[in-house]
Amino acid sequence: KNEVEQSPQNLTAQEGEFITINCSYSVGISALHWLQQHPGGGIVSLFMLSSGKKKHGRLIATINIQEKHSSLHITASHPRDSAVYICAVSPNYGGATNKLIFGTGTLLAVQP
Amino acid sequence: GAGVSQSPRYKVAKRGQDVALRCDPISGHVSLFWYQQALGQGPEFLTYFQNEAQLDKSGLPSDRFFAERPEGSVSTLKIQRTQQEDSAVYLCASSLPGRGWGYTFGSGTRLTVV
Numbered sequence: 001k002n003e004v005e006q007s008p009q010n011l012t013a014q015e016g017e018f019i020t021i022n023c024s025y026s027v028g029i030s031a032l033h034w035l036q037q038h039p040g041g042g043i044v045s046l047f048m049l050s051s052g053k054k055k056h057g058r059l060i061a062t063i064n065i066q067e068k069h070s071s072l073h074i075t076a077s078h079p080r081d082s083a084v085y086i087c088a089v090s091p092n093y094g095g096a097t098n099k100l101i102f103g104t105g106t107l108l109a110v111q112p
Numbered sequence: 113g114a115g116v117s118q119s120p121r122y123k124v125a126k127r128g129q130d131v132a133l134r135c136d137p138i139s140g141h142v143s144l145f146w147y148q149q150a151l152g153q154g155p156e157f158l159t160y161f162q163n164e165a166q167l168d169k170s171g172l173p174s175d176r177f178f179a180e181r182p183e184g185s186v187s188t189l190k191i192q193r194t195q196q197e198d199s200a201v202y203l204c205a206s207s208l209p210g211r212g213w214g215y216t217f218g219s220g221t222r223l224t225v226v
Contacts, residue, residue: 004154033214042116042219043155043203086154097168098207099145100215102154 006103019074021106023087035086118218133189137206147203194225
């Protein structure tokens with residue numbers, strides 16, 4: 001079983017819809033990251049959070065440490081939001097190496 | 113520079129050829145990571161540097177993979193005698209030290225071994 005699981009793997013939405021992507025993890029963490037990757041492009045960091053909720057524009061990220069679960073929400077979705085959204089965690093183990101463990105990503109397609 | 117720069121952007125190598133991938137991190141970012149992303153998968157950790165010291169190389173898949181960061185800034189990932197299973201996107205990321213900082217990723221190098 002992967003240490004970081006995302007759902008759904010693929011998501012198609014109509015422009016304007018409210019979107020939720022879920023992430024569950026099985027290890028102790030110091031932080032959770034939501035990242036965005038466009039086809040052929042690099043990875044952009046959207047959020048880093050260790051508790052509660054963060055909001056940036058139409059994006060909202062929440063985390064429940066007790067349940068080891070996080071969600072990424074996109075309000076009023078737009079075709080330009082189409083990308084792969086990746087959840088990654090900074091595990092408590094690993095000593096000085098603050099490496100990330102990644103989920104496999106959610107491919108989002110927003111249709112006009 | 114303003115971001116993490118990786119070169120080349122694309123590399124096609126014949127099986128058995130050696131390749132070198134370059135990462136130029138954000139100035140002042142002490143921590144540097146290399147990740148390997150196979151098609152349709154999430155990135156997987158390869159190695160980590162703090163300044164010039166390679167503190168963790170536990171993710172390197174074989175002794176054909178070698179990474180260095182001799183002056184604590186630019187890093188090179190070298191793959192010797194490339195094989196088809198080495199085909200992937202190789203991502204570099206840099207960060208300030210410690211667990212409280214976010215990461216900046218490069219655009220990656222897409223390696224195709226034919």
